[in-house]
Amino acid sequence: MKLSHLRPRFRFTFFQRQFLSHLLLSMLILVLLAAGFTYYMKQRTFDNETEELAGVSKGIVRLLAKDGDDPTSALQAYRTLLAERRTSFILLDQAGEIAYRDPKMPGALRGKAFLDELRSHISDTKDNESFIVERGTEEPWVVVYRQTKLKPQKTELHLFVFSPLHGIQETMEALNQALIYMIVVIFVLAVAVSWLFSRSMSASILSLRRTTRQIAAGDYAARSTVRRSDELGELAGDFNSMARQLELALHKLQQFETRRRHFIMDVTHELRTPLTSIRGIIEGLKNDLVPSPEERANYYGIIEKETFRLIRLINGLLDMEKIESGLITLNKKRTPLKELFEIVHESLEVLIEEKRLHILIECEPDLQVYADYDRLMQILINLVKNSIQFTAYGTIRLTGSETETHTVIVIADTGRGMSKEELSLIWERFYKADPSRSKSNSETGLGLSIVKQLVEAHAGTIGADSTPGIGTSFMIALPKTDRAASKDGEAG
Numbered sequence: 001m002k003l004s005h006l007r008p009r010f011r012f013t014f015f016q017r018q019f020l021s022h023l024l025l026s027m028l029i030l031v032l033l034a035a036g037f038t039y040y041m042k043q044r045t046f047d048n049e050t051e052e053l054a055g056v057s058k059g060i061v062r063l064l065a066k067d068g069d070d071p072t073s074a075l076q077a078y079r080t081l082l083a084e085r086r087t088s089f090i091l092l093d094q095a096g097e098i099a100y101r102d103p104k105m106p107g108a109l110r111g112k113a114f115l116d117e118l119r120s121h122i123s124d125t126k127d128n129e130s131f132i133v134e135r136g137t138e139e140p141w142v143v144v145y146r147q148t149k150l151k152p153q154k155t156e157l158h159l160f161v162f163s164p165l166h167g168i169q170e171t172m173e174a175l176n177q178a179l180i181y182m183i184v185v186i187f188v189l190a191v192a193v194s195w196l197f198s199r200s201m202s203a204s205i206l207s208l209r210r211t212t213r214q215i216a217a218g219d220y221a222a223r224s225t226v227r228r229s230d231e232l233g234e235l236a237g238d239f240n241s242m243a244r245q246l247e248l249a250l251h252k253l254q255q256f257e258t259r260r261r262h263f264i265m266d267v268t269h270e271l272r273t274p275l276t277s278i279r280g281i282i283e284g285l286k287n288d289l290v291p292s293p294e295e296r297a298n299y300y301g302i303i304e305k306e307t308f309r310l311i312r313l314i315n316g317l318l319d320m321e322k323i324e325s326g327l328i329t330l331n332k333k334r335t336p337l338k339e340l341f342e343i344v345h346e347s348l349e350v351l352i353e354e355k356r357l358h359i360l361i362e363c364e365p366d367l368q369v370y371a372d373y374d375r376l377m378q379i380l381i382n383l384v385k386n387s388i389q390f391t392a393y394g395t396i397r398l399t400g401s402e403t404e405t406h407t408v409i410v411i412a413d414t415g416r417g418m419s420k421e422e423l424s425l426i427w428e429r430f431y432k433a434d435p436s437r438s439k440s441n442s443e444t445g446l447g448l449s450i451v452k453q454l455v456e457a458h459a460g461t462i463g464a465d466s467t468p469g470i471g472t473s474f475m476i477a478l479p480k481t482d483r484a485a486s487k488d489g490e491a492g
């Protein structure tokens with residue numbers, strides 16, 4: 001069963017959700033405000049009425065307290081005044097029976113139900129306290145209670161003064177009218193404001209979505225144009241930096257692919273050149289095209305040299321692959337640098353003598369270098385061999401020194417030197433200044449790129465300086481400790 005069948009047919013869009021929630025919220029606030037206001041207004045009217053009735057009850061009590069004549073006659077005079085204000089009163093005796101009733105009391109209140117209601121309040125109502133008595137559909141009545149004594153017998157009486165909560169109906173109607181107008185106005189405002197808010201939000205989201213689709217379709221240069229100061233703006237910022245990373249990664253991948261293709265082309269070329277020359281010589285020898293034994297010996301020599309070059313080439317490539325994929329493990333130890341220089345000198349003695357060159361070692365005997373012995377040897381031999389190779393006469397100087405954090409090795413010669421352009425190319429694989437010399441000198445053009453990778457595997461740096469016709473110097477700096485190396489890494 002497909003999941004899509006389970007989805008509701010109608011889906012709220014983000015905009016609709018936002019819009020509705022804003023609207024509902026403003027309506028809710030409005031209803032709560034209206035309810036609160038209505039309650040407050042009712043309470044105010046009730047309090048005012050209670051105050052007024054308390055005043056009336058005070059007057060009645062004062063009249064009843066007068067000595068002498070029948071107080072009820074005084075009450076009769078008073079009640080005309082009260083009738084105009086729609087106020088009535090009743091006096092109940094201790095037994096709850098009517099002691100005196102305002103003759104102008106409305107007929108609706110003359111029933112037993114009203115009396116019972118009043119009686120029920122006698123025990124739990126304090127003086128001047130009020131309560132509400134509902135009479136069906138009519139206005140509610142506010143009743144104020146008071147205890148009093150009738151002279152001369154000092155009979156205790158319960159006085160109830162009451163009047164309809166007049167004006168409340170009208171007030172409520174006016175209030176409702178005003179509320180309806182307010183609701184309409186606020187509704188229109190809420191619709192407008194929430195529409196604006198929701199639209200700006202959903203516009204940002206839609207724009208982000210468009211950019212996401214562009215990127216998904218392969219357009220890695222696409223960027224979100226959403227500019228906001230809220231979380232959506234931050235999301236757009238994060239999105240853009242993600243897109244930048246993606247673009248960068250793709251670029252690197254493309255570069256890697258191009259390099260890989262060039263590498264394969266270079267390797268094939270480098271392997272084919274010696275193989276072609278070997279095959280040519282073998283063909284010649286097989287068909288007896290070289291009768292003289294000296295010449296034959298010469299050709300065998302070339303075959304041997306080319307075979308060695310092929311072996312060196314393959315070893316070099318394997319070495320590079322190992323370093324590049326991090327497969328070599330460096331067994332770093334502290335070794336006196338001067339000793340290393342002397343071993344390099346000894347192992348290349350034959351080549352140096354052959355070209356009548358001089359080697360000069362300048363290094364304190366106690367200067368230590370922190371490196372993998374075999375790999376550092378490989379580096380030094382490669383560099384000194386190059387110097388021998390490209391120097392016709394003069395001196396090759398090996399210098400060792402130190403800074404606070406690094407051991408510095410300089411290999412300087414008085415050879416042919418290099419131009420700036422050449423100097424910028426020497427670290428590349430298979431680069432040789434003079435490709436035509438490759439056959440005779442059995443160069444692979446891998447030496448310096450292996451050297452550079454080895455130095456970098458030690459977290460060190462290597463640089464070269466050269467002047468055509470004057471000489472070349474290579475400078476290596478190796479960190480003295482692993483801590484110095486990691487600091488370099490962080491800085492870099």
Ligand SMILES: Nc1ncnc2c1ncn2[C@@H]1O[C@H](COP(=O)(O)OP(=O)(O)OP(=O)(O)O)[C@@H](O)[C@H]1O
Binds near residue numbers: 390416418442445
């Ligand atoms: N000391 C130097 N003086 C002048 N040129 C140099 C020197 N060292 C290197 N080069 C130039 O840099 C090129 C690259 O050197 P690299 O050691 O990588 O390869 P190579 O010496 O040609 O081959 P291999 O080291 O495999 O025999 C050399 O062919 C040469 O042109």
Ligand SMILES: [Mg+2]
Binds near residue numbers: 447
């Ligand atoms: Mg070399």
